[in-house]
Amino acid sequence: MTIHRIKQVYDLYDEVMSGLDFACKKGCAHCCTCNVVLTGLEAHFLLKHLGPAERKPVLQRIEDQFPPQRYIPKLTTNDFAKACMAGGAIEEEENDPTWGRCPLLENNACTVYEYRPFGCRSLMSRQNCAKAGYADISPLTLTMNNLFMQFIEHMDQEGISGNLSDLLPALSAQGIETALKEGRLISNHPIPALMVPPEHQAPVQEIIARLEQIRTA
Numbered sequence: 001m002t003i004h005r006i007k008q009v010y011d012l013y014d015e016v017m018s019g020l021d022f023a024c025k026k027g028c029a030h031c032c033t034c035n036v037v038l039t040g041l042e043a044h045f046l047l048k049h050l051g052p053a054e055r056k057p058v059l060q061r062i063e064d065q066f067p068p069q070r071y072i073p074k075l076t077t078n079d080f081a082k083a084c085m086a087g088g089a090i091e092e093e094e095n096d097p098t099w100g101r102c103p104l105l106e107n108n109a110c111t112v113y114e115y116r117p118f119g120c121r122s123l124m125s126r127q128n129c130a131k132a133g134y135a136d137i138s139p140l141t142l143t144m145n146n147l148f149m150q151f152i153e154h155m156d157q158e159g160i161s162g163n164l165s166d167l168l169p170a171l172s173a174q175g176i177e178t179a180l181k182e183g184r185l186i187s188n189h190p191i192p193a194l195m196v197p198p199e200h201q202a203p204v205q206e207i208i209a210r211l212e213q214i215r216t217a
C-alpha cells in the first residue's frame with residue numbers, strides 16, 4: 001500500500017463535501033481535542049510530508065503537551081462493524097472532549113493542517129460547535145465518514161491505529177511493539193461489511209466505486 005493513496009482518499013472526501021454547507025472555518029477549533037485517532041498509514045503520510053526539520057517540533061509538542069487522559073480506542077471502525085454484525089453488546093468507550101486540546105493546535109490553528117488525519121477532516125458540523133454545544137453532523141455525513149474510515153483502515157489492514165499522541169511518537173521511535181503490548185495501539189482489520197443504512201445506499205454507490213478504484217489502482 002503506497003502512502004499517496006491516502007491523499008487521493010482525502011481529496012475525494014473534500015470533493016464530496018465541497019457542495020455542502022458547513023459552519024467549519026479557519027480559527028474554529030473547538031473540535032481539536034486530544035482524542036483524535038488515526039491509522040498508521042495516515043501517520044506515515046503526515047510524518048513523510050512534514051520532512052525531518054518540521055517533524056521534530058511536532059513530536060516535541062506532543063512530548064511537551066502529552067495528554068495523560070485521552071481517548072485510547074479499543075475497537076477500530078472495522079472491528080466495530082464486525083461486532084455490530086455479530087449482534088452482541090458493544091462496550092461503550094470513554095471519550096471526553098474536556099480531557100484537553102490537541103497538542104498540535106497552536107493559536108487555534110492546526111500546525112499540520114495540510115496533512116491532518118481523516119478523523120479531523122471528517123468533523124464537519126452544520127452549526128458552530130461552540131454555540132450549539134455539540135457537533136451537528138447529518139446522518140448522511142456520518143455514513144460517509146464511516147465509509148471513508150472503513151476504506152482507510154482496509155487499505156492499512158496489516159497496520160495499526162491509535163491516538164495521535166501515542167501513534168506519532170511510537171512510529172518515530174520504533175516503539176510500535178511496546179505500545180501494542182501496552183494496549184495503547186490496536187491492530188487494523190479488513191472491511192467485514194460496509195456500514196451503510198438502507199436509506200443511504202443509493203447516495204453512496206458512486207463514492208464506494210471511487211474508493212474501490214483508489215484502493216485497487
Ligand code: SF4
Nearest residue numbers: 024028030031125129
Ligand atoms: S467541527 Fe465544530 S468546532 Fe470544529 S471547525 Fe467545525 S464548527 Fe468549528
Ligand code: SF4
Nearest residue numbers: 032102104105110120
Ligand atoms: S491534528 Fe490538527 S486538525 Fe487534528 S485535532 Fe490536532 S490540531 Fe486539530
